[in-house]
Amino acid sequence: MxxxxxxxxxxxxxxxxxxxxxxxxxxxxxxxxxxxxxxxxxxxxxxxxxxxxxxxxxxxxxxxxxxxxxxxxxxxxxxxxxxxxxxxxxxxxxxxxxxxxxxxxxxxxxxxxxxxxxPENLSMKDAMIFGTAGLTAGMSVLRLTQLVKPEDGTIVVSGATGGVGALSVSILSKLGYTVAAITGKESESAYLTKLGAKTIITRSEFEALDNKPLLKPQFAGGIDTVGGVILENIIKATQPMGVVTSCGNAASIKLNLTVFPFILRGVSLIGIDSQNYPMAYREQVWQKLANEWKPDTxxxxxxxxxxxxxxxxxxxxxxxxxxxxxxxxxxx
Missing domain, CATH: 3.90.180.10 (Medium-chain alcohol dehydrogenases, catalytic domain)
Structure with a gap:
């Protein structure tokens, strides 16, 4: 004591x-x-x-x-x-x-x-670089990668300069996925590229996509951290059998969607709850973050x-x- x-x-x-x-x-x-x-x-x-x-x-x-x-x-x-x-x-x-x-x-x-x-391979400081953001990113990656493989296509990540977004970009890139990053900060393109993003999409550009029930399929999956129109357009632009995870609502708590992405393309929307995530899964994610998922960046x-x-x-x-x-x- x-x-x-x-x-x-x-x-x-x-x-x-x-x-x-x-x-x-x-x-x-x-x-x-x-x-x-x-x-x-x-x-x-x-x-x-x-x-x-x-x-x-x-x-x-x-x-x-x-x-x-x-x-x-x-x-x-x-x-x-x-x-x-x-x-x-x-x-x-x-x-x-x-x-x-x-x-x-x-x-x-x-x-x-x-x-x-x-975990043995994780320093205390690294654990807090991850923190709840890393746990949330890890949970999102875990659920996404269970159903979508790197060869299936591009994964889009929104709020990409934020804690969850940046770590999601880094982890997915390390696992061999092609990542497109959505950001409202065009000045941070070099930063996102260094984390592993292959494509940078501006938030304003993505929010301005046509307000149709379905959009041209661009992504095999997505990790959304902001909600609102961004999440709507990610879902509508996800290819058949794609998977989108949702963990944030900074933009909005509301979704204005039809059921078409789900019943015509078989898109899955998976919610991520980091606050009360079961301990067995927490331990699994922390072990992965300390080892094979730990980004070089x-x-x-x-x-x-x-x-x-x-x-x-x-x-x-x-x-x-x-x-x-x-x-x-x-x-x-």
Missing amino acids: NTAATFKAFRVEETEGNFTTSIKDMPFKSLETGILLIKVHYSSLNYKDALSATGNKGVTRQFPHTPGIDAVGTVVETKSDAFKTGDKVIVTSYDLGMNTDGGFAQYINVPATWAVKL LADTCNEITLNELDANIALILKGQIKGRTVVTLEA
Whole structure:
């Protein structure tokens, strides 16, 4: 157990409907049965964290609160037989950083059932370059590659400069797939090409496609991270027996579609739920991310910051001005 009386945490506080952030000294809590105390080495900044940090009650209901839906670190105290002191573990999603204090802190208390042992071939920093975004990308790739092979044709990835999108492009490219990347940031074409994209499609160009029930089939499959018109057009432009995964709704939660892509082309739409993904599948995806799926360009998707730099980066991510992954170091 750490001998210090307090630890540092990035706290969000509410006063009469106004939200402020600061770094606070927080006291340790007594552990209950089934709980781990983890010394956090790294976290990462996600869009959901930015929403929590700015008082979005759809993400976090009660304040004060510590955001951070991702964390990796070392177990320093345990009330569970599943882990022992010194184990290195990853914690992503579930309720972490939403209504349970999250990874923007030097220590977290979490149920042992939320933790995955860090794979041997994965560093702590690499685990957070992946984080929930990597887990989501990995889940999407797993479902897609079960049904679509590289020789079947091009896979399209939307929101390609974002965390999930960039990692999806990298993983698919490593697995031998031809990837087309959809982005609203034309200036990042070189970045996407370096990650492995063979074709760059501008978001405005793709959104402006004809509003027909079906479009010319272009893709064997797709990984969509944004929803809305982009997802509609991916589905309508997917070839017979193609597969599209859906994991995001930043553009819209609504779909304006006919059933034609599904009953005339046999297209499959698969939803991806990273928050409550079963543990057996989480462990499978993490092992793949640590080994045969680990992109050679993984470090190229990362920017490392400290707790003191969170406010500025939260503002950027809310404006859509961050590419790739932002890792938060908690190491002194």
